[in-house]
Every structure is written in structure tokens, then in C-alpha cells.
Amino acid sequence: MDESFDTLLAFFKALADANRLKLIGLLAQKESSVEELAAMLDINPSTVSHHLAKLAEIKLVSARAEGYYSIYRLETTNLERMARQLLAKETLPEVAKDLDRKAYDRKVLKDYLREDGTIEQLPTNRRKLDVILRYLLEYFEFGKIYTEKQVNTIIGGFYADISGLRRDLISVGYMDRERDGSAYWRVDESN
Amino acid sequence: MDESFDTLLAFFKALADANRLKLIGLLAQKESSVEELAAMLDINPSTVSHHLAKLAEIKLVSARAEGYYSIYRLETTNLERMARQLLAKETLPEVAKDLDRKAYDRKVLKDYLREDGTIEQLPTNRRKLDVILRYLLEYFEFGKIYTEKQVNTIIGGFYADISGLRRDLISVGYMDRERDGSAYWRVDESN
DNA sequence: AAATTAAATAGATAGATATAAAATTATAGA
DNA sequence: TCTATAATTTTATATCTATCTATTTAATTT
Numbered sequence: 001m002d003e004s005f006d007t008l009l010a011f012f013k014a015l016a017d018a019n020r021l022k023l024i025g026l027l028a029q030k031e032s033s034v035e036e037l038a039a040m041l042d043i044n045p046s047t048v049s050h051h052l053a054k055l056a057e058i059k060l061v062s063a064r065a066e067g068y069y070s071i072y073r074l075e076t077t078n079l080e081r082m083a084r085q086l087l088a089k090e091t092l093p094e095v096a097k098d099l100d101r102k103a104y105d106r107k108v109l110k111d112y113l114r115e116d117g118t119i120e121q122l123p124t125n126r127r128k129l130d131v132i133l134r135y136l137l138e139y140f141e142f143g144k145i146y147t148e149k150q151v152n153t154i155i156g157g158f159y160a161d162i163s164g165l166r167r168d169l170i171s172v173g174y175m176d177r178e179r180d181g182s183a184y185w186r187v188d189e190s191n
Numbered sequence: 192m193d194e195s196f197d198t199l200l201a202f203f204k205a206l207a208d209a210n211r212l213k214l215i216g217l218l219a220q221k222e223s224s225v226e227e228l229a230a231m232l233d234i235n236p237s238t239v240s241h242h243l244a245k246l247a248e249i250k251l252v253s254a255r256a257e258g259y260y261s262i263y264r265l266e267t268t269n270l271e272r273m274a275r276q277l278l279a280k281e282t283l284p285e286v287a288k289d290l291d292r293k294a295y296d297r298k299v300l301k302d303y304l305r306e307d308g309t310i311e312q313l314p315t316n317r318r319k320l321d322v323i324l325r326y327l328l329e330y331f332e333f334g335k336i337y338t339e340k341q342v343n344t345i346i347g348g349f350y351a352d353i354s355g356l357r358r359d360l361i362s363v364g365y366m367d368r369e370r371d372g373s374a375y376w377r378v379d380e381s382n
Numbered sequence: 383a384a385a386t387t388a389a390a391t392a393g394a395t396a397g398a399t400a401t402a403a404a405a406t407t408a409t410a411g412a
Numbered sequence: 413t414c415t416a417t418a419a420t421t422t423t424a425t426a427t428c429t430a431t432c433t434a435t436t437t438a439a440t441t442t
Contacts, residue, residue: 025286043402124441259389
């Protein structure tokens with residue numbers, strides 16, 4: 001998040017008002033004074049001032065003094081830059097990069113594990129069961145070959161229905177084994 | 192205004208919220224269920240539902256049912272379309288096309304003319320005086336040649352200081368004349 | 383059939399924000 | 413110097429909206 005997020009949000013907030021959008025439209029045609037803009041929008045000059053200040057904050061408009069007039073103009077360059085940034089493929093994923101993709105997993109684990117890390121109950125829900133299986137999987141090392149007995153010991157440390165969980169780990173593709181059940185290993189799917 | 196205005200405004204309003212922007216960011220990475228999104232944003236699922244409904248209204252996201260999950264995905268095409276529209280040069284001026292450019296002039300005229308259309312008082316202000324001069328100008332025909340006496344008669348119908356106004360009309364370039372003052376005519380500047 | 387689960391909807395509330403009126407500041411002209 | 417005017421700032425108010433809780437709907441599992 002941070003910079004790109006805050007910038008984008010400020011940009012959208014600035015344009016998410018009917019009068020401000022109209023101001024942008026008017027200034028896109030020609031630069032104007034507060035008084036003129038107020039007359040055209042039929043609202044109070046102080047309100048226009050207020051809106052222009054918001055637009056100026058993110059540098060979408062700028063003002064110059066001319067006598068006691070403030071002439072505002074649109075900063076088209078900055079507007080274009082924002083639109084282009086929005087089009088850039090990496091912008092949106094970037095917005096969420098600091099958000100917690102693991103939060104759902106933690107929520108599921110919190111709901112189905114005991115304090116000591118053993119499994120309180122197996123979720124019937126496929127998605128949630130998947131979270132539990134990935135949790136179990138962490139107790140198996142990559143590249144190491146396990147006997148069925150070793151697998152049972154590890155799983156058994158977490159839950160009573162050992163053969164069920166063993167089958168699940170294989171059916172979802174997290175682990176694999178020899179046909180005869182003589183060897184088990186963790187599958188590397190690098191995700 | 193109308194379509195392009197309403198569409199643009201709805202678009203900005205939809206994205207002008209921190210959580211909605213985060214949702215877009217998350218969905219830009221991968222489609223997800225309401226429950227997952229709620230866990231990641233650490234807010235109530237009903238709130239997420241509400242936000243997604245807003246985003247779906249303008250077709251920025253879409254949902255498909257999967258069991259009793261609703262899996263939402265980002266409609267990248269529509270998002271890109273909006274960003275591109277924003278970049279199009281004609282979009283912004285279009286936004287204000289129905290707004291009343293003449294409102295300021297009317298306001299000035301209302302302030303300085305009497306009911307019968309004669310000039311109550313001359314504004315000292317350059318901009319406002321300009322409005323009055325353009326008002327007067329309408330009483331002169333394009334292409335027609337006037338004698339100074341005719342000019343005086345027309346102006347005199349509006350205000351006492353005839354020679355002052357006559358000079359102003361020429362100095363701002365709305366009218367021109369022969370050096371010797373024998374002929375006056377309206378200048379065509381096509382604006 | 384009964385119970386469970388996710389999502390959506392409705393209702394209520396707190397917080398944010400657009401607006402206008404009044405007061406203040408700055409500039410121009412007399 | 414005094415008065416006009418345009419803009420801004422401040423203050424108050426009214427409207428809007430994000431959020432949560434509670435309820436309803438729809439789908440799945442036992």
C-alpha cells in the first residue's frame with residue numbers, strides 16, 4: 001500500500017464529487033476565476049474555493065493571482081499521469097501487496113486447532129480442510145522419505161483419524177507415495 | 192453531462208473508499224470469496240458484501256456461485272475502459288458541456304442593467320465591463336457601416352457617458368472605425 | 383428433515399463531508 | 413486613507429455513507 005495506495009485513493013476521492021467533477025470539466029475547457037466557476041455551477045463561491053483547494057492538494061489544479069482574482073487552471077499533465085498509472089498492470093496488485101493473504105488461513109486454524117496446536121475437529125468444508133492439510137504439511141520435510149509408520153506418528157500427534165488425513169493429503173496432491181505404501185514424501189509444488 | 196458525466200462520477204465514487212480500493216487490489220491478484228476478502232481486510236463479511244455490490248453495480252467486479260460461496264473476480268476489461276476514457280482528450284470538456292458558460296455574464300447583466308435593459312451603472316471591473324460591452328455590441332449588426340451619430344444614438348439609448356463607451360468598444364477591439372471618425376463598424380472575431 | 387454455513391439484506395448508528403453564512407484577508411481604485 | 417470587491421477561512425449544519433448487528437435467503441451436509 002503506502003504511497004501508491006494513498007495517492008490513488010486521494011485521487012479518486014478528489015474526483016468523487018459532482019461539483020468537483022464539473023469544475024474539472026469546466027477548467028478543461030478554459031481557466032477561470034472562482035467567481036465565474038461559482039456562477040456557472042450556481043453554488044456559493046466559498047464552496048467552490050473549498051473544492052478547488054481539495055483539487056489543488058493533489059495538484060490537479062493550480063492557481064495564479066491576477067489582481068484580486070484567483071485564476072485556476074487544470075494541470076492536465078498530472079491528470080494524465082494518474083490515468084496512466086491506473087492503466088499500468090502492476091498498479092492494482094501493488095495496492096494490495098501489504099494486505100494479509102494469510103489472514104483467512106489463520107482464521108481457519110484459530111477455529112479448528114487447540115491451544116497446543118493439535119486438531120480440535122476436522123472442517124467438512126473443502127476450503128477449510130485444505131487449510132488444515134497445508135498446516136499439517138509443514139511438519140513434513142521436503143525431499144525426505146517417510147515410512148507409513150512415521151507418517152502415522154506425525155499425523156497422530158494432531159488428530160485421531162490418521163488414515164483419513166493421510167488419504168486426504170495424498171488425494172489433494174500435497175503428498176505422494178509408492179503404490180505398495182512403503183514410502184511417502186512431500187510433493188513440491190512451489191506455491 | 193448525462194451519460195458520460197454520470198458514468199464517470201459513479202466510477203470515481205466506487206473507487207473512492209479505502210476498503211473498496213483494497214478489494215480491487217486483492218481481486219486483481221486472484222478471485223476470492225466474500226469470506227476470504229473479509230478475513231484479509233479484517234472487516235465484517237456483510238460490509239464486504241455491501242462494497243462488492245457497489246463495485247458490481249458499475250460492473251467492475253462480477254460474481255459466480257460455487258456451492259454456497261460467491262466467488263468474485265475483477266472485470267479488468269471494464270476497469271481499463273474507464274481509465275482509457277479518462278485519458279481521452281474529449282472526455283473532460285464533455286463533462287461540462289451542458290454547464291452554463293453564460294451564467295456569469297447573466298449575473299453581471301442582472302447586477303448592472305435596469306429592468307428595461309438600460310445600463311444602471313458602469314462596472315469599474317475590467318471583466319464585468321467587458322460583459323456590458325458585449326451586451327451593447329449585440330445592438331450593432333455585422334457588416335453594417337454606422338456614422339458616429341448613429342453609434343451615439345444607439346449607445347445613448349443605454350447610458351449617458353456615450354463617448355466613454357464608444358471609446359471602450361474600440362479599445363477592446365469589439366468595434367473599429369475610420370481615422371477621421373466618419374465610419375464605425377463591428378469587428379468580426381468569431382468567438 | 384434438521385442443522386450448518388456463506389452470502390445478502392435491512393436497520394441503526396457513528397463519522398465524514400458538502401454546503402452556506404459570517405468573518406477575515408488582500409487588492410484595487412477613488 | 414477609505415471603500416469596493418474577490419477570495420479564503422472559519423464555523424455550523426445538514427446530508428451522506430461506511431460499518432456493524434441482526435435477520436433472511438440459499439445451499440450443503442448429517
